[in-house]
Amino acid sequence: MTHYLRFFFEAGVDTPLWPQDMGSPYGHPCVLERLPISPAVMAELARLSEWYQGSIDWDYPPNPSPWSDEELRLFKEQAHAALEELRRELGEGWVVWDESLL
Template sequence: MIHYLRFFFEAGVDTPLWPEDMDSPYGYPCELERLPIVPALRTELARLSEWYQSSIDWDYPPNPSPWSDEEHQLFKQQAHAALRALRRELGAGWTVRDESLL
């Protein structure tokens, strides 16, 4: 059985992982502590989700991001590194689609 996850960041959400099945045993959105990954990777995914929240102007969310181009690039690099680590760690029984639009 293959498990399918979608990888993207969402305003107000503390995980970048979304099962394709809303009745997933991993929660919807995915609860990181339910995944068979090392605690360091859980921490990194949560850190990135928290960091993402600072990309939004919470006083008026339609405004442009307060992030500089450099911060956006750094976030993008770290998010893609975390995605690669996640795919390695989950292995062949999982498909993680990058829908992050970073």
Template sequence: MVHYLRFFFEAGVDTPLWPDDMDSPYGHPCDLERLPIAPATRAELARLCEWYQSSIDWDYPSDPSPWSDEELRLFKQQALTALEVLRRELGAGWTVRDESLL
């Protein structure tokens, strides 16, 4: 059996992972503690989610992001690195699709 996850960041959400199956044993959105990944990977994904929240002007969410181009570039780079590590740790029984729009 192959497990499918979608990878993207969402305002106000503390995980970037969303199972295709609404009844997933991993939760919807995905509970990072339930995944068979290293604690360091969990911590990095949580850190990225927290960082992502600072990309939103919470006083006026529809306004442009307060991030500079450099901060956006750095975030994208670190998010892609975390995605690569996640895929490697989950292994062949998992498919993680990058659906981030950054």
């Protein structure tokens, strides 16, 4: 059986992982602790999700991001590295689509 996850960051959400199946045992969005991944990868995904929240002007969310170009570059770099490590840890039987638009 193949499991399918979507990877993207969302305002106000503490995980970048969403199962394709709404009835997934991993939650919707995914509860990181339910996935067969290391505590280090869980912590990194949670850290990135928290960091992402700073990309939003919470006083008026349609405003441009308060992030500098450098901060956006660093975030993208670290998010892609975390995605690759996640894919390695999950291994065969898992497909993780990158829908982050980063």
